Amino acid sequence: MTGNYPALLVTVPLLAAFVIYGCSWLHKRSCLFMALLGLTIPFAISVALLKKVLINGHISYHLGGWDPPWGIAYELDPINAIVLVAVTTVALVNLIATSKEIETRFSDRRGAFYALYLLFVVGLLGIVATGDLFNLYVLLEIASITGYSLIAMGDPARAPLSSLNYVFMGTIGACFYLLGVGYIYIMTGSLNMADVHALLPPLYHSSAIVVAFIFCLVGVMIKMGFFPLHSWLPNAYTYVPSPAASLIAPLMTKVMAYVMIRLMISVFSPKFVFSSIAASNAVVWLACLAIVMGALMALAQRDVRRMLTYIIVSEIGYIVGGAWIGNATAMSGAVLHIINDVLMTFCVFLSLGAIARSTKGYQIENFSGLFKKIPVTMATFVVSGLSIIGIPPTCGFFSKWYLILGAIEGGHYGFIVVLLLSSLINIILFFRIFEEAFFVYPKTNAVHTEGEASIAIAETPFVTLIPLVLTAILLIFTGIYSGSLIALIIKPVVSAGLL
Amino acid sequence: METIHSIRPLLAILASLFAIPLIVGFSRRPAMREFWTFAAAGSKFLIIVSMLPLVLTGRRVTCTIFEIIPGVPLQLTVDTLGLLFALVSSSLWILTSIYSVGYMRGLGEHSQTRYFCFFAVALSATIGVAFSANLLTLYIFYEILSLATYPLVTHHQDEEARSSGRRYLAYILGSSIGLFLPAMLISYHLAGTLTFSASGFLGASISRKVLMILLIMFVFGAAKAAVMPLHAWLPAAMVAPTPVSALLHAVAVVKVGVFVIIRIITGVFGVNLLKSLSLTTPVIVLACITILCGSLIALSQDNLKRLLAYSTISQLSYIVLGVSLLSQRGLTGAFIHIPMHAFGKITLFFCAGAIFVATGKKNISEMKGLGRQMPITMAAFFIASLSIIGLPPCGGFLSKWNLVLGSIEAHRPLVLVVLLVSSLLNAGYFMPVVYKAFFFKTESAVAGVKEAPLCCLIPLCLTAIFSIIFLFYPQPFYELISHALKCIIGAGV
Numbered sequence: 001m002t003g004n005y006p007a008l009l010v011t012v013p014l015l016a017a018f019v020i021y022g023c024s025w026l027h028k029r030s031c032l033f034m035a036l037l038g039l040t041i042p043f044a045i046s047v048a049l050l051k052k053v054l055i056n057g058h059i060s061y062h063l064g065g066w067d068p069p070w071g072i073a074y075e076l077d078p079i080n081a082i083v084l085v086a087v088t089t090v091a092l093v094n095l096i097a098t099s100k101e102i103e104t105r106f107s108d109r110r111g112a113f114y115a116l117y118l119l120f121v122v123g124l125l126g127i128v129a130t131g132d133l134f135n136l137y138v139l140l141e142i143a144s145i146t147g148y149s150l151i152a153m154g155d156p157a158r159a160p161l162s163s164l165n166y167v168f169m170g171t172i173g174a175c176f177y178l179l180g181v182g183y184i185y186i187m188t189g190s191l192n193m194a195d196v197h198a199l200l201p202p203l204y205h206s207s208a209i210v211v212a213f214i215f216c217l218v219g220v221m222i223k224m225g226f227f228p229l230h231s232w233l234p235n236a237y238t239y240v241p242s243p244a245a246s247l248i249a250p251l252m253t254k255v256m257a258y259v260m261i262r263l264m265i266s267v268f269s270p271k272f273v274f275s276s277i278a279a280s281n282a283v284v285w286l287a288c289l290a291i292v293m294g295a296l297m298a299l300a301q302r303d304v305r306r307m308l309t310y311i312i313v314s315e316i317g318y319i320v321g322g323a324w325i326g327n328a329t330a331m332s333g334a335v336l337h338i339i340n341d342v343l344m345t346f347c348v349f350l351s352l353g354a355i356a357r358s359t360k361g362y363q364i365e366n367f368s369g370l371f372k373k374i375p376v377t378m379a380t381f382v383v384s385g386l387s388i389i390g391i392p393p394t395c396g397f398f399s400k401w402y403l404i405l406g407a408i409e410g411g412h413y414g415f416i417v418v419l420l421l422s423s424l425i426n427i428i429l430f431f432r433i434f435e436e437a438f439f440v441y442p443k444t445n446a447v448h449t450e451g452e453a454s455i456a457i458a459e460t461p462f463v464t465l466i467p468l469v470l471t472a473i474l475l476i477f478t479g480i481y482s483g484s485l486i487a488l489i490i491k492p493v494v495s496a497g498l499l
Numbered sequence: 500m501e502t503i504h505s506i507r508p509l510l511a512i513l514a515s516l517f518a519i520p521l522i523v524g525f526s527r528r529p530a531m532r533e534f535w536t537f538a539a540a541g542s543k544f545l546i547i548v549s550m551l552p553l554v555l556t557g558r559r560v561t562c563t564i565f566e567i568i569p570g571v572p573l574q575l576t577v578d579t580l581g582l583l584f585a586l587v588s589s590s591l592w593i594l595t596s597i598y599s600v601g602y603m604r605g606l607g608e609h610s611q612t613r614y615f616c617f618f619a620v621a622l623s624a625t626i627g628v629a630f631s632a633n634l635l636t637l638y639i640f641y642e643i644l645s646l647a648t649y650p651l652v653t654h655h656q657d658e659e660a661r662s663s664g665r666r667y668l669a670y671i672l673g674s675s676i677g678l679f680l681p682a683m684l685i686s687y688h689l690a691g692t693l694t695f696s697a698s699g700f701l702g703a704s705i706s707r708k709v710l711m712i713l714l715i716m717f718v719f720g721a722a723k724a725a726v727m728p729l730h731a732w733l734p735a736a737m738v739a740p741t742p743v744s745a746l747l748h749a750v751a752v753v754k755v756g757v758f759v760i761i762r763i764i765t766g767v768f769g770v771n772l773l774k775s776l777s778l779t780t781p782v783i784v785l786a787c788i789t790i791l792c793g794s795l796i797a798l799s800q801d802n803l804k805r806l807l808a809y810s811t812i813s814q815l816s817y818i819v820l821g822v823s824l825l826s827q828r829g830l831t832g833a834f835i836h837i838p839m840h841a842f843g844k845i846t847l848f849f850c851a852g853a854i855f856v857a858t859g860k861k862n863i864s865e866m867k868g869l870g871r872q873m874p875i876t877m878a879a880f881f882i883a884s885l886s887i888i889g890l891p892p893c894g895g896f897l898s899k900w901n902l903v904l905g906s907i908e909a910h911r912p913l914v915l916v917v918l919l920v921s922s923l924l925n926a927g928y929f930m931p932v933v934y935k936a937f938f939f940k941t942e943s944a945v946a947g948v949k950e951a952p953l954c955c956l957i958p959l960c961l962t963a964i965f966s967i968i969f970l971f972y973p974q975p976f977y978e979l980i981s982h983a984l985k986c987i988i989g990a991g992v
Contacts (some may be wrong), residue, residue: 344710387647390676391642391646392635392638392642392643393639393643394638398567398568401684403689404680404681404684405684405687408684408685408688409688416681420676420677420680420681423676424672424673424676424677426671427668427672427676429734431665431668435664435665436659438650438653438656439653439656439657439658439660439661480565480567480573481565482568483565483566483567483568483569484565484566486568486569487566487569
C-alpha cells in the first residue's frame with residue numbers, strides 16, 4: 001500500500017471527481033463530503049510522501065510496473081514533495097473555507113464544480129510528480145481545461161469571455177510545450193526526464209535542442225503568466241468565482257514556475273541553460289521588467305482583485321529572475337518563493353473572498369470601515385499583505401532575502417534594485433487599502449465615544465475564519481522556519497544540480 | 500566573557516505580548532484592561548531588572564531561539580548597553596501607562612483597547628531591538644515596531660492623521676527597506692555573519708569605499724534616528740495622542756533609531772576599524788547639521804508638540820554625534836544621553852499633554868500666564884527643559900559635559916562649538932515658554948483652568964524629579980556604561 005502512494009496521490013482525487021459527478025444526480029448533499037474525502041486522502045499521502053522522501057531520499061515510482069524509459073515514472077525529490085504538500089494543503093483548506101459559499105452559489109451545479117475542482121487538483125499533482133515529459137503535457141491540459149471551466153463559471157457577463165481568452169493563450173502555450181517535447185523526442189528518442197537528461201549532453205550544441213528548450217520554456221512561460229505573456233491572467237483571475245480564485249490563483253502559475261525550474265535542472269542541465277545558451281542575463285532583465293511592469297500596472301488598478309492579479313505577474317518575475325541568475329542561493333530563493341507565494345497568494349485571495357461577503361464590490365472604496373466591521377478577517381488580509389511586501393517575520397521577507405543575496409553573489413544589481421523597488425510599491429498598494437479600511441468611516445460613526453456600537457461587528461463565519469486565521473499564522477511560521485526549509489529540503493536538491 | 504543561557508530575555512519581550520489577549524478580552528471593562536497593561540509593564544520591568552546583577556558581574560545572558568538563516572540565528576543577547584536601553588524604556592512604560600489612563604480618559608478618546616494593544620506590541624519590539632544579538636533579529640523587531648506604531652500615530656483616524664501616517668510610513672519603511680535591508684544583505688555577503696561583536700564583524704579586508712557607503716546606508720536606513728534629511732516624519736507623527744508622542748517619539752521609537760546606529764558603529768564596524776580609517780567624519784558632519792538645524796527650526800515653532808519634536812531631532816543627533824566621535828568620553832556622553840534625554844523629554848511631552856487635557860491648548864502663544872493656573876506642570880516643564888539644555892541641577896548636564904569632553908578628546912574643536920551653540924539655541928526656544936507662563940498676565944481663555952487629573956500629574960512629577968536625582972546619583976548608569984565601554988574599546992586595543 002505505502003509503496004503505491006505516488007499513484008494513489010493522483011488516482012484517488014481522479015476517481016473521487018467522477019464519483020462526485022455521478023453522485024450529484026442521486027444525492028446532492030453528499031458531494032461536499034466526498035470532495036473533502038477526495039482531498040483529505042491525497043493530503044495525507046503527500047505528507048507521508050514528504051516524510052518518506054526526507055528519510056529515504058529520492059523515490060522513483062513506475063506506473064503499472066512498466067520500467068522507464070518505456071513506462072511512465074513518477075519522480076519525487078524533496079522539492080516536489082513539498083510542492084505537492086503545498087498543493088494538497090491549499091486545495092483542502094480552500095475547500096473547507098469556501099464550502100459554504102460553493103454550496104449556496106452553485107447549489108444546482110455543485111456536482112460539476114466539485115468534480116472540476118478535484119480534476120484541477122489531479123492535474124496539478126500529476127504535473128508536479130511526473131517524471132515524463134509527455135505525461136506532463138497531458139496533465140497540464142487536464143489542469144488547464146478544468147481551470148478554463150472553473151473560470152467560466154464566474155460572473156456570467158465577463159467570465160466566459162476572459163475564459164475564452166485564456167483558452168486561446170493557454171492552448172498556444174500548450175502547443176509550444178508539445179512542439180518542444182516533440183523536438184526532444186526526435187533528437188533523443190525518449191520522453192522520460194531522467195533518460196533525456198542523460199542522453200542530452202552530447203546534443204547540447206544541436207540547434208534543434210536549443211529550439212526545443214526555447215519552445216518548452218515559452219510554453220511554460222505563457223502558462224505561468226510571465227510578462228509580456230501574461231495578458232490572459234488579469235481578466236481570468238478577476239472574474240473567476242471566488243472559491244475557485246483562491247484555488248487557481250495561488251497554484252496554477254506557481255506550479256508552472258516549478259515546471260520551469262524542473263526543466264532547467266532535471267531535463268536540461270544548469271550547464272546547458274547557463275553556459276550553452278547564454279540567455280541568462282537577458283531573462284533576468286526580462287524578469288526585472290516583469291516585476292516593474294506588474295507593480296506599475298497593479299498601481300493603476302482601483303479594483304483590489306485586479307490589483308492582486310498584477311501582483312502575481314510581478315511575483316512570477318521574482319521566481320523567474322531568481323531561477324535564471326544561476327547560482328544556488330538565488331535558485332533556493334526562487335524555490336522558496338514558489339512555496340511562500342503559494343501560501344501568501346492563497347491567504348490574500350481567501351481573505352478577499354471572505355471580505356467580499358461584507359462589501360458591495362472589490363473597489364478600494366468598498367473597503368471603508370472594514371477594520372471595525374470584520375477585524376479578524378482584515379487582520380489576515382494585513383498579514384498576507386505584509387508578507388507580499390516582505391516585512392519580517394512573514395515568509396515573503398525570507399524568500400526576498402535569498403533572492404537579493406543571490407543577486408548580490410551573481411553581481412546582478414539591476415535585479416536587487418527592482419526587488420527593493422517592488423517592495424516599496426507593494427507598500428503603497430497595500431497601505432492604500434489599509435488606509436481606506438482604517439480611516440474612512442461612515443458618517444454615523446463620527447462621535448468619539450467609548451464602545452462605538454455604530455458599526456456592528458459582523459465577522460466572517462467560523463468555517464471560513466478558522467482556516468483563514470490558520471493560514472495567516474502559517475505565513476509567519478513558514479517565515480520563521482524558512483531556514484530549516486532551505487537547509488533540509490531546498491539546498492540538497494538545488495546544490496546537487498547547481499554549481 | 501561568561502555567557503549564561505536563559506529564556507529571561509525572551510520572557511521580557513513576550514511579557515507585553517501575553518497581555519494582549521487579556522487586554523482585548525477585557526475591552527468592555529476599562530479598569531481590568533488597564534490593570535493588565537500595568538501587569539505587563541510591571542512584569543516586563545521586573546524581568547529586565549532581574550538580569551541586572553548578572554550583567555553587572557560581567558556576564559552575558561543569551562537566548563538562541565533557532566537558526567533562521569544559515570549562520571544567523573534568531574538570537575537575543577543581553578549586554579550592558581542593551582540593558583541600559585531596556586531599563587529606560589520599560590520603566591518609562593509604567594509611568595506612561597499611568598499617564599495614558601489619565602490622558603485617554605480625560606479626553607474621552609475612542610478605541611482605547613486598540614491603543615493599549617499596539618502600545619504593548621511596540622514595547623515588545625523595543626525590548627527586542629535592545630536585546631538583539633545580530634543584525635537580522637534587530638531588523639525584524641525594528642520593522643515590527645514600525646508597523647505597530649502606525650495605528651498609534653494615526654489614532655485619531657482623521658484626514659490629518661492619514662497624511663501624517665503616510666509620511667511616517669514613507670520615511671520609516673522606505674528607508675529601512677530601501678537602504679537598511681540592502682546594506683544588511685551586502686554585509687552578510689561580505690562577512691558571512693551578522694552577529695554583533697565588540698570588534699565588529701566587517702573586517703579590514705573590505706575596501707574603504709565600500710565601508711563608507713555601507714555606513715552611510717545604515718545611518719540613513721535607521722530613519723527612526725531622524726538624522727537630517729530623513730527627519731520629517733517625526734514632526735508629522737505629533738498628530739498622535741500625547742502619551743504616544745511621549746513614550747514612542749521621545750523614548751522608544753527614536754531611541755531605537757539611535758540605538759541601531761550605536762550597534763552599527765560599535766557592533767558591526769567596530770570602533771577601532773572606524774577610527775583607523777576615520778570613516779565617521781561624514782556622520783559627524785550630518786549630526787552637527789541636524790543638531791543646529793533642528794534647534795533653529797524649533798525656535799520658530801508655535802505648536803508646543805512640534806517644538807518638542809524638532810528639539811528631539813536635534814537631541815537625537817547628540818547621541819549619534821557622541822558615538823561617531825569614537826572617543827571614550829564621547830561614547831560615555833552618548834550612552835548617558837539615552838536615559839537623560841528620555842526622562843527630560845518625556846516630562847516635557849507629559850506637560851504638553853497635561854496642558855492639552857486641562858485647557859485644550861496646543862500653541863505656546865495661548866499659554867501665557869499658565870504658570871499660575873498650573874504651577875506644578877509648568878515647574879516640571881522648567882526642570883525638564885533645564886535638563887535638555889544641559890544645565891545643572893539636572894541630569895542632562897552630565898551628558899553634555901561628557902560630550903564636550905569627548906569632542907576635545909577627539910580633537911574636533913568645531914564640534915565643541917556646535918554643542919555650545921546648540922545649548923544656547925535650546926535655551927532660546929525653551930525659556931520663552933517658561934517665561935511666558937510665569938511672568939505674563941493670565942489670558943482670559945485660560946483663567947479658570949486647574950491642574951490636569953492626578954493620573955497625568957503624578958508621572959510628570961516623577962520623571963522631573965528623576966531628572967534631578969540623576970545628576971546626583973548617576974552611578975548605576977556609569978557602572979553600566981563603563982562595562983559597555985570595556986567591551987567596545989577594550990576589545991581591539
